[in-house]
Amino acid sequence: MKALQTDRLGPLEGLALRELPRPEPAPGELRIRVEASAISHADLLLAQGRYQLQPPVPYIPGSEFAGTVEAIGENTEGDWQLGERVCGSATAGGAWAETVCVPASAVQRIGATAPFTEAAALAVPYSTMWHALVDRGALRPGETVFVLGAAGSVGLAAVQLARAFGARVIAGGSTPEKRALALAAGADAAIDTSAADWRGALKAIAPPGGVDLVVDPVGGAFTEPAFRSLGWGGRHLVLGSRPAASRRCRPTCRCSRALRWWAWTSASSRSVRRSRRRPTCAA
Numbered sequence: 001m002k003a004l005q006t007d008r009l010g011p012l013e014g015l016a017l018r019e020l021p022r023p024e025p026a027p028g029e030l031r032i033r034v035e036a037s038a039i040s041h042a043d044l045l046l047a048q049g050r051y052q053l054q055p056p057v058p059y060i061p062g063s064e065f066a067g068t069v070e071a072i073g074e075n076t077e078g079d080w081q082l083g084e085r086v087c088g089s090a091t092a093g094g095a096w097a098e099t100v101c102v103p104a105s106a107v108q109r110i111g112a113t114a115p116f117t118e119a120a121a122l123a124v125p126y127s128t129m130w131h132a133l134v135d136r137g138a139l140r141p142g143e144t145v146f147v148l149g150a151a152g153s154v155g156l157a158a159v160q161l162a163r164a165f166g167a168r169v170i171a172g173g174s175t176p177e178k179r180a181l182a183l184a185a186g187a188d189a190a191i192d193t194s195a196a197d198w199r200g201a202l203k204a205i206a207p208p209g210g211v212d213l214v215v216d217p218v219g220g221a222f223t224e225p226a227f228r229s230l231g232w233g234g235r236h237l238v239l240g241s242r243p244a245a246s247r248r249c250r251p252t253c254r255c256s257r258a259l260r261w262w263a264w265t266s267a268s269s270r271s272v273r274r275s276r277r278r279p280t281c282a283a
Contacts (some may be wrong), residue, residue, distance in 0.1 A: 003097030005060050009049030015061070023094075025073035025101045030080060032088070032102065036120040037095045038064035040153065041240070046093065055093055062095030064088075066110065066119035076104045085110050087119035089127075121153055129157040132215065132237045133165065141166030143212035146202060146229065148222050150187060151178035154239055158215040159185045167213075170205060172198070172222075199225040210234060 001022045006014045025031040040063060045051040047061040066087040072080050088107035094100045110119045133139045145162045149155040150171035162169045163186040171182035172193040179190035191201040202211070210231030216223055217239040227236050 001098040003060050003094075004062075005058050006047060007058050009047065009054065009057060009059065012044065012047060015047065020097070022099055023101045025071050025076075027074045028076050028103055029073040029101045030069050030076065030086075030104050030107055031071035031073075032065060032067045032086060032100050032107070033070040034065045034095060034098055034100055035067040035116040036065065037062045038121040038124075038153075040064060040121075040124065043093075043096075060094045060097050062093055062097070062100070063090050064120050064122075064124050065090065065095040065100060066116040066122075069107075070099060073101075073104075078104050080104065085112065085114070085116075085119075087116075087122050089123040125153040125157040126161065128154060128239065129161050129215075132239060133158065133161055133213075137213050137215075137235045137237055139165050139167055139213060142168075144168045144170065144207055145213045145215060146170045146172065146206070146211045146226060147182070147187070147215045148172045148193065148218040148226060149216075150182035150185075150190070152217060154217045155215070156182070156185050159187050162215075163187075170202065170211070172202075193222065199229060202226075202229050207231065213237065215239070 001020055003018055003020050004015045005018050005020065006016070008014055023031065042051060043061045043063055046053065046055055047059070064087075066085075069080055069082055069084045069086060072082070086107045087110050088102055090100050090102050090106070106123075108123065139145065139162060145158070145167045147155050147158045147162070147169060150159055151173050155171070159169050159171055159182055169187045171179065171187035171190040173179040173182055173190055174192070174194040179192065182190050189205050191198055191205070195201065206229065210229055212231060212234055214226045214230060214234070214236045216226055216237060219238065219240070223238070230236060
């Protein structure tokens with residue numbers, strides 16, 4: 001099979017297209033003929049050796065894929081059939097290749113007309129946001145959600161899932177095209193986060209007490225203004241590896257409100273709760 005592989009984590013120029021032996025599925029695994037692979041920020045960081053996890057080399061990047069079942073390992077649970085159309089995630093990488101072997105539990109069937117190119121980017125962003133919104137954010141119908149980076153894969157998943165759960169969604173985007181994409185995905189409103197006073201624009205269309213939940217896959221200078229826009233009992237969800245953002249978020253003011261801060265990464269599948277009395281204010 002052909003695969004993009006690197007012998008050393010570092011610049012992406014080190015990736016080379018190579019001819020490698022076709023892997024055999026272990027017990028409980030499926031071998032997937034890859035028709036499309038997504039390219040995520042985490043994939044690029046892993047290949048560059050800049051992620052919190054350091055994969056062994058030689059390494060084939062790629063954590064998201066769509067394709068067809070090509071082989072079935074022994075004792076694999078489920079009524080899998082050769083040729084079935086699927087999408088899934090490869091937590092150890094390997095999807096930037098013509099075939100990849102993954103546990104059957106990491107694979108989901110897709111419809112006969114679902115484009116492989118869209119299904120390849122389905123598993124990780126949407127499972128990440130489901131966990132964030134439902135398990136950590138405890139999102140309830142009627143609440144207001146503000147989504148930073150709403151035109152990215154995780155951001156779009158947040159917009160669509162939050163709307164499906166009955167929430168009102170305000171999207172943040174830095175260009176007209178990004179805001180239009182978020183609105184087309186179901187956002188109720190969108191603000192220009194490239195503007196100097198984007199928090200003022202958010203305040204103008206948010207409920208009087210502030211938003212209920214912030215989805216923050218961006219971090220950096222955006223985190224504190226978004227955090228300060230939360231209302232009583234608000235929840236701030238930081239997604240990805242954003243330690244600098246959490247260190248910089250030290251809002252203070254005279255009015256104290258009970259808030260919750262959650263940090264979560266899809267790679268570790270662990271969440272870290274920081275419950276504390278954090279102030280926000282409408283001023």
